[in-house]
Amino acid sequence: MPTQTEQSEQSQPRRPRRRWWVRLIKWVAIAFVALVLLIVLIVGGAVWILTPERLTPLVEHYASEYIDGRVEAKRIELTFWKTFPRLNVDVDSLEVISGSLRGLTPDQQARLPQGADSLLSVAGFHADVNILRLFTGTIALHDITIDSPRVNIVDVSPTVSNYNIFPKSEETDTTSTPIPDIILSRFAITGRAPIHYVSLADSVEFKLNLTNTTVSGDDAPGYRLDFAADASSQLGDMTFDNLRIGMGGDIVWNHKKPYRIELSDFQAGINDVNTVVNTVVDFERDLTIESLLFRMPLVDVNSLIRLVPPQLRGELGKIVNNLRVGLTARLTQPYIPSVERYPSMELQITVPEGKASYQKLKLSALALDLDARIDGKNLNNSRFDLKRLYANGEGIAFTLKAVLTDLIRDPKIEGTFEGGVDLGRLPMNLIAPELGAKVTGRLKADASFAGRRSYLTRENFHRLNVNGEASLSDFRFDMPDMPVEAFVRHAGLKLGSNSSVNGADSLLTVSFSIDTVSVAMPGLEAQARAFKIGIGSRNVASSVDTTQINPIGARATLGFARLKSVDDSTSIRLRDIDITGVLRRFRNEARVPQFDMKFTARRMRYSDRLNRASLREADIAATVHPTPPRQPSQRLLRAMDSVATVNPGLPSDSVRALARAALRRNRRHTVDNATERVDFELDSETRSLLRKWRASGHIKAKRARVMTPYFPLKNVIKGLDMTFNNDSIEITNTRYRVGHSEFVIDGSITNLTRALTSRSGRQPLRINMRVSADTIDVNEIAAAVFAGAAFAQKERQGLAGPISDSDNDDVVEASIAQNTGVSEKAAVLIPTNIEASVRLAGRNVLYSDLTFHNFRGQAEIFDGALNLRNLSARTDVGAVDLTALYQGLHPDSLSFAFGMQVRDFRLSRFMQLVPQLDTIMPLLRDVKGIVNAEVAATADVDTLMDIRIPSLTAAVNITGDSLVLLDAATYRKIGKWMLFKHKDRNVIDHLNARMVVKDAQMELYPFIFDIDRYKLGIFGSNDLDLNFKYHIAVLKSPIPFKFGINVSGNPDKMKIRLGGAKIKENSPMVSAISDTTRINLVNQIQDIFRRGVRRAGQSGRLRFDPGVSPAPSRSDSDLGDTISHADSLEFIRQGLIPAPPAPDSTAIKAADAKAKKKKKK
Structure with a gap:
C-alpha cells in the first residue's frame, strides 16, 4: 500500500514540462555565456601571462623566422582588463630589417643608398579590438594610430628588392571565404611619415612625406578620409620638387560588398590644382568604373604649368598670363578597362577671357569653350565642338568655331574663321622654330568651311565647301642661316562654293592673286608681278564614285616673272602670260580624263650659260588624254602563247611581261656606241608619260629668236605655225632667217614618241621638209657649222669660255662670235638617230664669191651620212650640177665624195669652185676662158674638216674653146721667140684635157691642141x-x-x-673617162646612202677605177x-x-x- 507521503504527492497536481525550444535557447545561452566567460578568462589569462617582457621577444623571434630578415621592437604590450571589453595593442619602436639584399655584387652594393636594408620603422603603434563583438562576427577596430612611420623601398633589379622578404606560398587556397563585418572607428598616422622609393635600374626616386592621414568611421559603412603629404620625385633627368598632395572626402565601403568602393565629393589636389571626384568602382571581377563625375574647378594656368618639370616645360614657362581653365568629365556608361580601350564620356573645357603674352605676342583677351562627346566603343561616333576660340591683342584678333566628327573613318570638319594676324608679333618658335627665320606681314581671313580629310586629294578636292577670302600684305621671310629671303607685297585668296544640304550639285571656286613677290635663296632668285589664278570645279552630288572625272576649269595670268639660277646661269623671263585649262571626260568616258590647255604669252625669254632663246606673241594649245590600249602584235601573241605553254599557271600580266622580255633579248642591237646620236635626255618617268598619254595641239608665235655658240648665227623665226601630236610635228609656211639667209619652211617631223623613248637610239627622228629661200649664204652657214662643232669640242674639253649675260642681243652675239671664232673648225658628225629629207629651192645662193641662181636639189640624212642629191644652179659664169655624200659616222672615218658637172663655166671661177685643183693641177693656173667640166672625186676628211690630199681620188674632164693661155705681154714675148704669125691673138681654139688623181699623184692624159702655127x-x-x-x-x-x-x-x-x-x-x-666615172660614182653614192653607211660596211667606201x-x-x-x-x-x-x-x-x-x-x- 502506498505510504502517506506517496499518497500526498499523488494527490498534488503536476506542473507542465517546458517546451523543447525554450530549453534549447536556455542551454545555448548558458553555453554562450560560458564560452564568453571562458574566452575572457583565456584572453585575460594570456594578457596576464604575456607580459611585455615575455611577449616582445616571442614576437621578434617568430616574426623573424617567418620573413627573410628580422623584426625588432622595443616593447610590445597587451592591455585588456583596464579597457574591457577592448583589447589594446601597444608597440614601441618597431623596425623591420630586410635580409633580401644579401649576395649582391660589389658594384650593386656600391650603388645602394644608405640604410637600404631598413624596410620599415615605426616609433609607436596603438590599436584596440572589441573582443565581445567578435562573437557577433564583427571586427570592431576602434582606434588605430601609427606614430612616425618610415618606409624605405629599394628596387635593385626586376628580381631583387628589399621588400621581397616573404616566403612563396606552396599551396593556393581557391575556396571563397566570406569577409566578416569590419568596423573602423578611427585610423590616424601621427608625426612625420617619410616614404622613400628608389629604383636603381631606371634611376627613379620618389619621396613622400605624410603630414596628415586620418580615417573616421563613425558613420560606417561611410568613412571620412583626410590625407596630406609633401612629395618630390626624380625620373631620370626630370625632377618634381615641392609637390603638395592632398585628398579628402567621403568613402562608402561595405563588407557585404567588399570589392565595391564609392567616392562622394572626394577632393584631390596637387599644389594649387584641386579636383572633385564622384565615382563608384567595383573590383569584384574586372575593374569596373560604374560611374564617374570629374570636375576641375577653374584653376590658374600658371599652377598647371608649374606642375610640369623644368626639363619639359620649355617655352611654357615664358608665357605670362592670368588665364584660368576648368574641366568637367562625366562617364556616359560604365567603363571596364580590360574590355574597352577608351571610356565613353562627355568633356567640357572652359577658359574664361584672360590675358596672355609670349615674347612679342600680347593678347588682351584669350578664351576657349570646347565640348566633346567620346564614344569609347566606336570612336568614329565621337564629336568635338569648338564653340569658341577667341584671341584679341596687339597685331592679332580672330574667332574660330568648328565641329569635328567622324574622327576615325573620315574626319569631317565644319566651321568659321574670322580675324587677322600680324605675323611679326607672333613668336618665332610658333612659326618655324627649327628654321630660325624672321617672319613679318599681315594676314587676314574671313571664311566658312566644310569638308572631310578625304577631300584633300586630287580626286575629291572639288567636294570641299569653302566660302570666304584671305589676304596677306607686306609679307617678309628672312632666314639668315641659309640664307633665304622672300617678300610678298600683297596676296589674296578667295574661296567660294554653293551647295545645299545632303547632296545637291555644287560649284567650288578658288582664286589666288599676288601683286609682287620676290624670293632669293642660295643659287636661285625669283621675282613675279601681277599673278592671278582661278580654279572652278563642279561637284555633282550623284557622282560619289571618286574614280569618275568631274569637270575642272582653271585660268592663270602673269604680268611679269623672272627666275634665275646662279649655279648654272639659267634665266627665264616671262611677260603677259595667260594660261587656261579644262579637265573633262574623254569621249564622254566617265573614268578617262582629257585635259585641254591654252597658253599665250607676249614675250618669253630663256638663257643659260651658253644659249639664248626668246619668243614673242606665242599661242600654244594642247589636248592631252590617255593612250588607248594597243592591240598586241602577232609576234607578241606568238611569244605569249609560247610562254603560256611552258608556264600554264602564270597570270596573263606576267605572261605578257615575259614575252616582251624574250622579244627584247632576241632583237639584234646594231647601235654603235661610238657613233654620234642626239641625246634627248629624257628620264624614265618622262618616257613613261609619253607612252601612256597622247597630246595634240598647235604652237604659233609671231617671232622667235635663238642664239647659241653651237650655231653662232642669228636664228630668227617669224610666223611660226606648227601643229603637233605624240608622233609628229607639222610646220606650215614658217619663215626662218639665219644670218643673211632666209627660208620658208614647210614639212613634218615624225616618229617622235619612238625616237624620244628609245633607250638604245635605234628609233630615228624622221624629218621631211620643203625649204625655199630668196637668198642662201652657204659661206656663212658653213662657217657657223664648223665654228659650232669646234665650240662643242672645246666645251667637251672644258676650254669654252662664258657667254655674256647681257640683255642686249648684239652684245651676246658679239660674245658668242668672240668665244667661237669663225676660223675654228672641228669634225661635223651626223647623228645616226636622225633621218631627214629636205627639198631645197633658192633664188640666190652665195658660195665662195659666186652667186648661184635658181638653186634646186635635195639634202638627205640617213645612218650618219649627208647626201646632197641632184643639186643644180646657174650663175653668171656658168651652170653647175652636183651630187655629194658626206659620211660623218665616226670622227676618225670622215669622208666626202661628189660628182659635179659644170657647163659654160669660166675656168678661173671653176678653179675657185674646186680650189684643190689649183694644188694638184698647176698647169691650169694660167689658162683662162669658158669650159665645160666633169669632176668625180672621193677623199677622206680630217677632224678639222680639211681634205686629206693623199687620200684624194679624182677624175676630171675639161673641154673648152677660145681659151687664153697666157697674159698678153708674155704671149707676145713667146710669140716673137717662137715666130708666131699672130702675136696678139693669145687663144687656144679648142682644148679637151682629161686627168686622174690617185695615190697622191696626178696623171694627165695625152691631149692635143692648136695655138697659132x-x-x-x-x-x-x-x-x-x-x-x-x-x-x-x-x-x-x-x-x-x-x-x-x-x-x-x-x-x-x-x-x-x-x-x-x-x-x-x-x-x-x-675618152669619156670623167663622165662615166662621175655617173658611176653618183650611182654608188645613191646605193650606199640607201643601204646606210653602217650596213654597207667596207663596201661603203666609195671608189672608182680611173681608167x-x-x-x-x-x-x-x-x-x-x-x-x-x-x-x-x-x-x-x-x-x-x-x-x-x-x-x-x-x-x-x-x-x-x-x-x-x-x-x-
Missing part, C-alpha cells in the same frame, strides 16, 4: 709636192720636123730637155729622148737653140802632141 700634144704627171714630169710634143711648127720637150723637176728647179715627140697625132686616145694609164703606147715610148744631128743644126739655124762654142787652138795643139807621144810608145 703650132700643134702641141701634152701628157705627164706631178705629185702633191709639185714634183712634175711632163712631155710636150711639137707636132706642127715652122720647123720641118716633129720634136718633144721634156720638162721635169719642180717650180724652183726646172730641167728642160729636147727630144723626140712621144705623141702621134692620129693615134686613138682614151687606163695615161702613158703613151710602146711605139711612142720607143722614140728616143734626143734629136738627130740634122735636127739640131736646124734648131741652130732657126735660132731656137744656141750654136756650140768654137774649139780652142791651143788646146787642139796640146791634144795632138799627146796623141803623137802615145803612138811612139
Whole structure:
C-alpha cells in the first residue's frame, strides 16, 4: 500500500514540462555565456601571462623566422582588463630589417643608398579590438594610430628588392571565404611619415612625406578620409620638387560588398590644382568604373604649368598670363578597362577671357569653350565642338568655331574663321622654330568651311565647301642661316562654293592673286608681278564614285616673272602670260580624263650659260588624254602563247611581261656606241608619260629668236605655225632667217614618241621638209657649222669660255662670235638617230664669191651620212650640177665624195669652185676662158674638216674653146721667140684635157691642141709636192720636123730637155673617162646612202677605177729622148737653140802632141 507521503504527492497536481525550444535557447545561452566567460578568462589569462617582457621577444623571434630578415621592437604590450571589453595593442619602436639584399655584387652594393636594408620603422603603434563583438562576427577596430612611420623601398633589379622578404606560398587556397563585418572607428598616422622609393635600374626616386592621414568611421559603412603629404620625385633627368598632395572626402565601403568602393565629393589636389571626384568602382571581377563625375574647378594656368618639370616645360614657362581653365568629365556608361580601350564620356573645357603674352605676342583677351562627346566603343561616333576660340591683342584678333566628327573613318570638319594676324608679333618658335627665320606681314581671313580629310586629294578636292577670302600684305621671310629671303607685297585668296544640304550639285571656286613677290635663296632668285589664278570645279552630288572625272576649269595670268639660277646661269623671263585649262571626260568616258590647255604669252625669254632663246606673241594649245590600249602584235601573241605553254599557271600580266622580255633579248642591237646620236635626255618617268598619254595641239608665235655658240648665227623665226601630236610635228609656211639667209619652211617631223623613248637610239627622228629661200649664204652657214662643232669640242674639253649675260642681243652675239671664232673648225658628225629629207629651192645662193641662181636639189640624212642629191644652179659664169655624200659616222672615218658637172663655166671661177685643183693641177693656173667640166672625186676628211690630199681620188674632164693661155705681154714675148704669125691673138681654139688623181699623184692624159702655127700634144704627171714630169710634143711648127720637150723637176728647179715627140697625132686616145666615172660614182653614192653607211660596211667606201694609164703606147715610148744631128743644126739655124762654142787652138795643139807621144810608145 502506498505510504502517506506517496499518497500526498499523488494527490498534488503536476506542473507542465517546458517546451523543447525554450530549453534549447536556455542551454545555448548558458553555453554562450560560458564560452564568453571562458574566452575572457583565456584572453585575460594570456594578457596576464604575456607580459611585455615575455611577449616582445616571442614576437621578434617568430616574426623573424617567418620573413627573410628580422623584426625588432622595443616593447610590445597587451592591455585588456583596464579597457574591457577592448583589447589594446601597444608597440614601441618597431623596425623591420630586410635580409633580401644579401649576395649582391660589389658594384650593386656600391650603388645602394644608405640604410637600404631598413624596410620599415615605426616609433609607436596603438590599436584596440572589441573582443565581445567578435562573437557577433564583427571586427570592431576602434582606434588605430601609427606614430612616425618610415618606409624605405629599394628596387635593385626586376628580381631583387628589399621588400621581397616573404616566403612563396606552396599551396593556393581557391575556396571563397566570406569577409566578416569590419568596423573602423578611427585610423590616424601621427608625426612625420617619410616614404622613400628608389629604383636603381631606371634611376627613379620618389619621396613622400605624410603630414596628415586620418580615417573616421563613425558613420560606417561611410568613412571620412583626410590625407596630406609633401612629395618630390626624380625620373631620370626630370625632377618634381615641392609637390603638395592632398585628398579628402567621403568613402562608402561595405563588407557585404567588399570589392565595391564609392567616392562622394572626394577632393584631390596637387599644389594649387584641386579636383572633385564622384565615382563608384567595383573590383569584384574586372575593374569596373560604374560611374564617374570629374570636375576641375577653374584653376590658374600658371599652377598647371608649374606642375610640369623644368626639363619639359620649355617655352611654357615664358608665357605670362592670368588665364584660368576648368574641366568637367562625366562617364556616359560604365567603363571596364580590360574590355574597352577608351571610356565613353562627355568633356567640357572652359577658359574664361584672360590675358596672355609670349615674347612679342600680347593678347588682351584669350578664351576657349570646347565640348566633346567620346564614344569609347566606336570612336568614329565621337564629336568635338569648338564653340569658341577667341584671341584679341596687339597685331592679332580672330574667332574660330568648328565641329569635328567622324574622327576615325573620315574626319569631317565644319566651321568659321574670322580675324587677322600680324605675323611679326607672333613668336618665332610658333612659326618655324627649327628654321630660325624672321617672319613679318599681315594676314587676314574671313571664311566658312566644310569638308572631310578625304577631300584633300586630287580626286575629291572639288567636294570641299569653302566660302570666304584671305589676304596677306607686306609679307617678309628672312632666314639668315641659309640664307633665304622672300617678300610678298600683297596676296589674296578667295574661296567660294554653293551647295545645299545632303547632296545637291555644287560649284567650288578658288582664286589666288599676288601683286609682287620676290624670293632669293642660295643659287636661285625669283621675282613675279601681277599673278592671278582661278580654279572652278563642279561637284555633282550623284557622282560619289571618286574614280569618275568631274569637270575642272582653271585660268592663270602673269604680268611679269623672272627666275634665275646662279649655279648654272639659267634665266627665264616671262611677260603677259595667260594660261587656261579644262579637265573633262574623254569621249564622254566617265573614268578617262582629257585635259585641254591654252597658253599665250607676249614675250618669253630663256638663257643659260651658253644659249639664248626668246619668243614673242606665242599661242600654244594642247589636248592631252590617255593612250588607248594597243592591240598586241602577232609576234607578241606568238611569244605569249609560247610562254603560256611552258608556264600554264602564270597570270596573263606576267605572261605578257615575259614575252616582251624574250622579244627584247632576241632583237639584234646594231647601235654603235661610238657613233654620234642626239641625246634627248629624257628620264624614265618622262618616257613613261609619253607612252601612256597622247597630246595634240598647235604652237604659233609671231617671232622667235635663238642664239647659241653651237650655231653662232642669228636664228630668227617669224610666223611660226606648227601643229603637233605624240608622233609628229607639222610646220606650215614658217619663215626662218639665219644670218643673211632666209627660208620658208614647210614639212613634218615624225616618229617622235619612238625616237624620244628609245633607250638604245635605234628609233630615228624622221624629218621631211620643203625649204625655199630668196637668198642662201652657204659661206656663212658653213662657217657657223664648223665654228659650232669646234665650240662643242672645246666645251667637251672644258676650254669654252662664258657667254655674256647681257640683255642686249648684239652684245651676246658679239660674245658668242668672240668665244667661237669663225676660223675654228672641228669634225661635223651626223647623228645616226636622225633621218631627214629636205627639198631645197633658192633664188640666190652665195658660195665662195659666186652667186648661184635658181638653186634646186635635195639634202638627205640617213645612218650618219649627208647626201646632197641632184643639186643644180646657174650663175653668171656658168651652170653647175652636183651630187655629194658626206659620211660623218665616226670622227676618225670622215669622208666626202661628189660628182659635179659644170657647163659654160669660166675656168678661173671653176678653179675657185674646186680650189684643190689649183694644188694638184698647176698647169691650169694660167689658162683662162669658158669650159665645160666633169669632176668625180672621193677623199677622206680630217677632224678639222680639211681634205686629206693623199687620200684624194679624182677624175676630171675639161673641154673648152677660145681659151687664153697666157697674159698678153708674155704671149707676145713667146710669140716673137717662137715666130708666131699672130702675136696678139693669145687663144687656144679648142682644148679637151682629161686627168686622174690617185695615190697622191696626178696623171694627165695625152691631149692635143692648136695655138697659132703650132700643134702641141701634152701628157705627164706631178705629185702633191709639185714634183712634175711632163712631155710636150711639137707636132706642127715652122720647123720641118716633129720634136718633144721634156720638162721635169719642180717650180724652183726646172730641167728642160729636147727630144723626140712621144705623141702621134692620129693615134686613138682614151675618152669619156670623167663622165662615166662621175655617173658611176653618183650611182654608188645613191646605193650606199640607201643601204646606210653602217650596213654597207667596207663596201661603203666609195671608189672608182680611173681608167687606163695615161702613158703613151710602146711605139711612142720607143722614140728616143734626143734629136738627130740634122735636127739640131736646124734648131741652130732657126735660132731656137744656141750654136756650140768654137774649139780652142791651143788646146787642139796640146791634144795632138799627146796623141803623137802615145803612138811612139
